[in-house]
Amino acid sequence: MYNQASGPTYQSAPAPGAMAVDFEERVDFRRLHEYRLGRTREALERSDLGAVLCFDLNNIRYITSTAIGEWTRDKLTRYTVLARGAEPVLWDFGSAAVHHRLYCPWLAPGNIRAAHTTMRGAVGPEVGISERGVAEIVDVLREAGVADMPVGIDIIDAPLMLALQRAGIDVRDGQQLMHDARQIKSPDEIMLLSRAAAMVDGTYQLVAEALKPGVRENEIVALVNETLYRMGSDDVESVNAVSGERCVPHPHNFSDRMIRPGEQAFFDVMHAFNGYRTCYYRCFSVGYSTPAQRDAYKRARDWMDWGIALIKPGVSTDEIARGWPTAEEIGLGSEQEAFGLEFGHGLGLALHERPIISRLNSLEHPMEIQVGMVFALETYCPATDRYSAARIETEIVVTESGPQVITRFPAQELFVTNPY
Secondary structure (H helix, E strand, O other), rough: OEEEEEEEEEOOOOOOOOOOOOOOOOOOOOHHHHHHHHHHHHHHHOOOOEEEEEEEEEHHHHHHHHOOOHHHHHOOOOOEEEEEOOOOOEOOOOHHHHHHHOOOOOOOOOHEEOOOOOOOOOOOHHHHHHHHHHHHHHHHHHHHOOOOOOEEEEOHHHHHHHHHHOOOOOEEOOOHHHEEEEEEEEOOHHHHHHHHHHHHHHHHHHHHHHOOOEEEEHHHHHHHHHHHHHOOEEEEEEEEEEEEEHHHOOOOOOOOOOOOOOOOOEEEEEEEEEOOOOOEEEEEEEEOHHHHHHHHHHHHHHHHHHHHHHHOOOOEEEHHHOOOOHHHHHHHOOHHOOOOOOEEEEEEOOEEEEEEOOOOOOOOOOOOOOOOOOOEEEEEEEEEOOOOEEEEEEEEEEOOOOOOOOOOOOOOEEEEOOOO
């Protein structure tokens, strides 16, 4: 995966064990950290920003290689500043700052501080917490010599945003900078993404064995969660489980519905291994399949194969999107309603990174596919019985010679579980 003389290559995507060993090269986490921080610095230098202020946990992890728990996902209690020519400064949740000073030697101890957080406004503005937090941020910007330059922000809560503006900070969009940095994956990132996919490969084997009449959607969700956490997942973000009449239209959730003989059921497993995520659909028929189900699956598979066959460096995303059906062809009224069904999206520390591929955005605003991108392609086809539907998803690494599929549970034909 990595040649010391020539640099990274992308000809294979191994899924090594989780342990560190001395007998083969696996993920080098310090190399991973240096790559991610370097990519962010390069994106910052190309921009008109003096610094980037990040509250998104994925961006914080990308810049600082720190994480303390999925519970912080929507709390906006952690943030980091990376200024031009400076080291990252991390404000962490309470005692987590002390922990990271002890266990994260790649960050200077003085650059790991306890955060000023309003807990998304639960601590009222009269307390002045946002102003104290902004004062420390401004000090960091001044020390780096960029206090007079714009600051990019990814996401933020309203009290702190207003406090930054009152302090005279020129706030700009920092999301695009971080997407620019994160869209090309290193060999270490690709190994982690491949390992995450391999965990779902094995999980789907258990799903196929368990999927029989009388099983409820939520029981499959429970099985997936237990299996992945036992395997070492650090976050099972979501599991969609959709069966029977719930297949049309696609609801993107799960219920307690009991699955019956001859029904289709499809699942999407979204989890993370060392932060790197999967989005991995598989579709099954339970006990037996019908001609309408098989026909829908064949069409969804043809659309998938069309997309995969096109993938190589230099291809534009509109070329893939044009080969997929319109919203009307799958029974929906607009491309907004169909968004996310005939679809491609980057994968990394977040579920949705670049490129985003769909008829909604790619036809008029295409993006060039590049070596090192990792993304998922998704197709969906309702059956003529107006009840069943096929759903397929494939995760792909873009190599110099074309696509490499890292989601390997069988999907070329409709999989019938526990056949009669």
